[in-house]
Structures are given as C-alpha cells and as structure tokens.
Amino acid sequence: MNPLLSRLQPYPFERLRQLFAGVTPAAAYSPISLGMGEPRHPAPQLVKDALIGHLAGLGHYPATAGEPQLRAACAAWLQRRYGLALDPGSQLLPVNGSREALFAFAQTVIDPSQGPPFVVCPNPFYQIYEGAALLAGARPYYACSDPARNFAVDWDAVPANVWQRTQLLFLCSPGNPTGAVMPLAEWQKLLALSERHGFVIASDECYSEIYAHDPPPLGGLQAAAASGRGDFKNLIAFTSLSKRSNVPGLRSGFVAGDAALIKSFLLYRTYHGSAMGPSVQAASIAAWGDEQHVQENRARYREKFARVTPLLARVMQVALPDAGFYLWARVPDAFGLDDTGFAQALLAQYNVTVLPGSYLARAVQGHNPGAGRVRMALVAETEECMQAAERIVQFARSHADRPPSSIST
Incomplete structure (x- = not known):
C-alpha cells in the first residue's frame, strides 16, 4: 500500500459519524441537518432537459479536453462574470467538479524529488487541500485566519523560509467555512510572493456566485488581470456548477488560467481517465449559459441569511458572511461546552446537526482556530433553516445558566 495513505486524517464527516455514535437524537423533533454543505435547492429544469436530451452521447468516449462548445461556454461565462478574455483552447479545461480537480492538480505540480516541499493552505480549510498535499509527497503548512479581521488569513505569519520551499498555495475565496472574501490588496500580496518564490496558486472559487451583497466577490484571475498579470502565470482558478446551479x-x-499549467494538467488528466461524459457536458453548457436560475438561487440564500442570522445572533456570536452559504458561529462560553460537546448536545436534545469547527482546522502552536465554533450550512429550504435556528435559540436559552455536568448528550 502507498505509505502516504497512513498520513491522512479521517474526513470531517467520518469524525462526525463517530462523534454521534453514542447519541440518540431527540425523537420529538424531526431531523434537520446543517452539517453538510450539499445544496438542496431544486436543480434547474434547463439542466435536466439538456442532460436527458443528450443521452445518445453515452455511446462515445469523450475527449479529456472536452468539446469545443463546452470550453467556449465556460470562456463566455468568464467574460460576462469577470470581464476576462481567455483562450478556451489553451487556458481552460473542464473538470469533474472542483474537488477532484483540486486533488489531481496537486499531483500534477508537486515535485518532491529534492525533499518534501510545502503546500500552504488557509486554516480552517477544505480537507482536500491537506490530503492532496500529503499524497503528493508534500508537507502542509497551515496559515490561520484571524477572527478580528473578518477571518482574513494571516499570510504575514508564514515564515520566509516556508515561502521559499513552497510549491503550491491553496486559496479559497469566498472561504469555507468562514465566508471571507479576499480583497485586491491581499491578492496582490500573494501574487507578488508567487512571482518571487515561483510557487503555483490554486484558487478555489466554488462559492463565488453565492454572496450577500454587491459587488460580487473578486476572482483570482480578475485580480491578476487588474494587477498587470494578464498571462495568469502560476495561477489556476477552480470553479464548479455544484453550488452555483444546485x-x-x-x-x-x-x-482556467496559466496556459502552461493547463497543458501539463491536461496531460495528467489524459492518463487519469477523468473525461467528462457527453451528456454532462451538454447539461453544463446549458447551466453556464444561463444566469436567471443563478440569480434566483442567490436570492433564496439571501432571504435565508437575512432571517436566520439575526435570530441566532440573540444567543451566539455569529454574523452575516461575505459570501457562501455557511454561518461560522461561536459556541457561547457560558455553556461550558467545546464545539464537539455542543454538536452532541444539540443533536441529542433538538435533533439538529452542525459540524464542529475543530474538525475543519489543525492545531498550530497548540491552538486550533476552529475550536469553539460550529459550521452551519444553510442549504435546506428557508422554513427548515428557520426551524433549526429556533431550536438552537431554545437550546441556548435553556442551557446557558446550567452547569456543564447537567447538559446531557
């Protein structure tokens, strides 16, 4: 077996399953899950129609690079969304969702032959970044976010000798789980570091179309172009239909991005066997070409956040995120519970599932920046999210003044 597999930590949802193994959810309440970031709004009909209408394509092997029509549709979306003109033949490549692409990209660009390099990622973070780094033979370096600065990552705390040995930087803006959006100045700092040290930037932008207010979140390619780096050297942006189009x-x-990196990534994917099926390509063309369903989707999230956030703010430290569909809430100190204990007790007493923040981060110098927080994914319909929020308020008010030993799980 690959010995690097032993370095992987259990995925957050496996840890959550183990955490809840001895918990009996309150039978008096219907189950509501805010734990997993899986969009649950209806899929657009035009995507369904395109998928069903192109089933004849199942009889053919697809090209790894995708059909020209799909690449053109993606490039047209980049033009409309960010004002960028990319060559769909050399600067863009379809992938089977951003998750598999983020993982595979690390295997493409990491060279561990001179000793393990660093892969820098935010902390808290999407766990694929860590797994991709470890299985590529690299060492993750965790750059912690700062709650005092709207959870902006403290890139200045990364030592110079780490940047010198860094080959890949994972970014996530809007962030998971914090919802923080990187401003242009922050992008320019990281682009300058990339130019100085030669590392590649992988910009995870799968939440870019779910935002609370205008203007839309700045994209990595957009930031590079605004900084005079129109060739997108050492920069690749990753985006997905999962959240945008449900x-x-x-x-x-x-x-999309650096043509040289796209060329190498295409070579890797040719052997990896990751071509997108023809019917999925047809459905994707329909999705990238339509904005009405995206606007309607965004409006539904805005309504949920506008109603749920003030309610939860009565009992928890929580604020409207810049973007994304998560609330990153602090467990009240008065509970005497850590984030895992809070999740257990909430499930046991009110049948609501949330994800402990410590599962989404790693301890740095003895401190886990996700500890004491929980991530709530507002992916269900508005009324169900409101029910969950009302139960959390009841839970908080009934337990705030009780001694920790009396809070049953």
Whole structure:
C-alpha cells in the first residue's frame, strides 16, 4: 500500500459519524441537518432537459479536453462574470467538479524529488487541500485566519523560509467555512510572493456566485488581470456548477488560467481517465449559459441569511458572511461546552446537526482556530433553516445558566 495513505486524517464527516455514535437524537423533533454543505435547492429544469436530451452521447468516449462548445461556454461565462478574455483552447479545461480537480492538480505540480516541499493552505480549510498535499509527497503548512479581521488569513505569519520551499498555495475565496472574501490588496500580496518564490496558486472559487451583497466577490484571475498579470502565470482558478446551479451530483466544473499549467494538467488528466461524459457536458453548457436560475438561487440564500442570522445572533456570536452559504458561529462560553460537546448536545436534545469547527482546522502552536465554533450550512429550504435556528435559540436559552455536568448528550 502507498505509505502516504497512513498520513491522512479521517474526513470531517467520518469524525462526525463517530462523534454521534453514542447519541440518540431527540425523537420529538424531526431531523434537520446543517452539517453538510450539499445544496438542496431544486436543480434547474434547463439542466435536466439538456442532460436527458443528450443521452445518445453515452455511446462515445469523450475527449479529456472536452468539446469545443463546452470550453467556449465556460470562456463566455468568464467574460460576462469577470470581464476576462481567455483562450478556451489553451487556458481552460473542464473538470469533474472542483474537488477532484483540486486533488489531481496537486499531483500534477508537486515535485518532491529534492525533499518534501510545502503546500500552504488557509486554516480552517477544505480537507482536500491537506490530503492532496500529503499524497503528493508534500508537507502542509497551515496559515490561520484571524477572527478580528473578518477571518482574513494571516499570510504575514508564514515564515520566509516556508515561502521559499513552497510549491503550491491553496486559496479559497469566498472561504469555507468562514465566508471571507479576499480583497485586491491581499491578492496582490500573494501574487507578488508567487512571482518571487515561483510557487503555483490554486484558487478555489466554488462559492463565488453565492454572496450577500454587491459587488460580487473578486476572482483570482480578475485580480491578476487588474494587477498587470494578464498571462495568469502560476495561477489556476477552480470553479464548479455544484453550488452555483444546485447540481452537486452532476460533478461538473472547469479550471482556467496559466496556459502552461493547463497543458501539463491536461496531460495528467489524459492518463487519469477523468473525461467528462457527453451528456454532462451538454447539461453544463446549458447551466453556464444561463444566469436567471443563478440569480434566483442567490436570492433564496439571501432571504435565508437575512432571517436566520439575526435570530441566532440573540444567543451566539455569529454574523452575516461575505459570501457562501455557511454561518461560522461561536459556541457561547457560558455553556461550558467545546464545539464537539455542543454538536452532541444539540443533536441529542433538538435533533439538529452542525459540524464542529475543530474538525475543519489543525492545531498550530497548540491552538486550533476552529475550536469553539460550529459550521452551519444553510442549504435546506428557508422554513427548515428557520426551524433549526429556533431550536438552537431554545437550546441556548435553556442551557446557558446550567452547569456543564447537567447538559446531557
């Protein structure tokens, strides 16, 4: 077996399953899950129609690079969304969702032959970044976010000798789980570091179309172009239809940026066997070409956040995120519970599932920046999210003044 597999930590949802193994959910309440970031709004009809209408394509092997029509549709979306003119033949590549692409990209660009390099990622973070780094023979370096600065990552705390040995930087803006959006100045700092040290930037932008207010979140390619780096050297952006169009099961997205990196990534994927099926390509063309369903989707999230956030803010430290569909809430100190204990007790007493923040981060110098927080995914319909929020308020008020030993799980 590959010995690097032993370095992987259990995935957050496996840890959550183990955490809840001895918990009996309150039978008096219907189950509500805010734990998993899986969009549950209806998939657009135009995507369904395109998928069903192109089933004849199942009789053919697809090209790894995708059909020209799909690449053109993705490039047209980049033009409309960010004002960028990319060559769809050399600067863009369809992928089977951003998750598999983020993992595979690390295997493409990491060279561990001179000793393990660093892969820098935010902390808290999407666990694929860590797994991709470890299985590529690299060492993850965790750059912690700062709650005092709206959870902006403290890139200045990364030592110079780490940047010198860094080959890949994972970014996530809007962030998971914090919802923080990187401003242009932060992008320019990281682009300058990339230019100085030669590392590649992988910009995970799968939440870019779910935002609370205008203007839309700045994209990595957009920031590079605004900084005079129109060739996008050492920069690749990853995006997906899963959140934008409520089709996580479609497994469709694309990467775009540095043509040299796209060329190498295409070579890797040719052997990896990751071509997108023809019917999925047709459905993806329909999705990238339509904005009405995206606007309607965004409006539904805005309504949920506008109603749920003030309610939860009565009992928890929580604020409207810049973007994304998560609330990153602090467990009240008065409970005497850590984030895992809070999740257990909430499930046991009110049948609501949340994800402990410590599962989404790693301890740095003895401190886990996710500890004491929980991530709530507002992916269900508005009324169900409101029910969950009302139960959390009841839970908080009934336990705030009780001694920790009396809070049953």
